[in-house]
Amino acid sequence: MTVVLVDPRRPSLIPIDAIDLLAGDVQYTEEMPIKVPWSLPAARPAYDGDQAPVLLSSDSEHPAVKARLAAGEKVISAPDAAPGERLVDAVAMMDKLRTAGPWESEQTHDSLRRYLLEETYEVFDAVHSGNADALREELGDVLLQVLFHARIAEDAPQNPFSIDDVADSLVRKLGNRVPAVLAGEPVSLDEQLAQWEERKALEKSRGSLMDDVPTGQPALALAQKVIERVSAAGLPADLIPAAMTSVSVSAGSDAENTLRSAVLEFMEAVRRAEHAVAVSRRGDDVPEELDATSLGQVSEAEWRQHWPSGEQDGNDRNAETDEVTETDEPDETDAAEEADEAGAAEGADEAQTEVEQAADSAR
Incomplete structure (x- = not known):
């Protein structure tokens, strides 16, 4: 007497040790797909008549299976399921x-x-x-x-x-x-x-270090990802702004949006620097389309030379302010001279008035 247990996912796959046994009188449990017993020469339901020498099932918890196993019948089962x-x-x-x-x-x-x-x-x-x-x-x-x-x-x-x-x-x-x-x-x-x-x-085959960086992730995770990537590419650490490496949280402020804005601006600066490096490398006689090819390793000197410096922008703004000061605002010397001229004119007017009054009295 033998119980043949097949894999419920693949009930038509019969263990090779059971093939000869299934050629004779076989009973099967009701969950078995009907095509399986129909393919056997002498198969009948488990509830039909006396016990057959072989019981075919895919359910190890079926009452008929449990009863036969409790009676000590031999079991031929499918191999254990593979991982996955x-x-x-x-x-x-x-x-x-x-x-x-x-x-x-x-x-x-x-x-x-x-x-x-x-x-x-x-x-x-x-x-x-x-x-x-x-x-x-x-x-x-x-x-x-x-x-x-x-x-x-x-x-x-x-x-x-x-x-x-x-x-x-x-x-x-x-x-x-x-x-x-x-x-x-x-x-x-x-x-x-x-x-x-x-x-x-x-x-x-990135055209930029910043390609395929998911900007929809939380700002802190985005900052960490960007810093890791540029650091691995040799970008000098002092070019990374403090707004990306430290976060200030206070009531009424939007730390998430502030950090995200700083990271996005930095990513754009990296792209501009990469483009500038590519332009400097290709020369004037090479088509600009070749800038899209991978830069490969960028040296520290190249990063520094082509980095869009905020300090330079600040110096330019200071220069513009100085120019406005020189052309549009009077200095202290000019103001003093104008005050002296105004005082002299006022004194002349007063003297002229006194002369006219004296002449009238004489008449």
């Missing part, structure tokens, strides 16, 4: 929800953005708390967002993709970024990090 098998179930469930769920069917990438952000912060909180159960649950919520966005993308009229395409992109990326590790070759931490950054740069 439950992901297949999650994908199928998400597909069902997207198709039949009134709320799920109306969602878009844009409408789900806030949920993705909220779930990400909740993962941060779970990591900080050290609660493994909470972390498992919150990671599941983030996975739901990934599955949801991928399922929405399947319905896109232009450039659709599926969760398999998402996984394929990840597999290809990791295969290209860390081939030595995946091939089992010995590699040091420094070598792995260097290889990762080198291959990442080749993949991205």
Whole structure:
């Protein structure tokens, strides 16, 4: 007497050790897809007649299965599920929800953005708390967002993709970024990090260090990302403004917006400096379109030489103020001379009046 347990996800895949047994009298439990018993020469339901030598089932909790196992019958079961098998179930469930769920069917990438952000912060909180159960649950919520966005993308009229395409992109990326590790070759931490950054740069082919920096992230995270990127590119630290490296919080102020504005201005300064470096390198006889090619490594001297200096702008403004002072405002000497001239004129008028009065008296 034998119980044959198959994988409920793939009930038609029969363990090779059970093939000969299924050629004889077999009973099956009712959850089995009907095509499976129909393909067997002598299969009948578990409730039909006396026990057959073999019971075929995909449900280890079925009463008939449990009764036979309790009686000590032999078990032939499918191999244990490989890691990731439950992901297949999650994908199928998400597909069902997207198709039949009134709320799920109306969602878009844009409408789900806030949920993705909220779930990400909740993962941060779970990591900080050290609660493994909470972390498992919150990671599941983030996975739901990934599955949801991928399922929405399947319905896109232009450039659709599926969760398999998402996984394929990840597999290809990791295969290209860390081939030595995946091939089992010995590699040091420094070598792995260097290889990762080198291959990442080749993949991205950025025209600017600031390309593909997500500016929609919180201002503090944005500042950190930008500082990390320019520091790795050799930008002198003193060119990074203090408004980006320190945050002042007070009642009535918008620290988030203030920091974001400072970071966005700095990003624009980096782009202008990169363009200036490209112009200086290509020469006058090279088409300007070639400025779009990757700069490669920019030296500290190049950063300093082509950096749009705020101090220079301030000096220019001071010069303009000085020019206005010299041309439009009288200095102290001019004012004194004008006062003397006015006093002399007033004295002459008074003298003229006295002469006229004396002449009248004489008459």
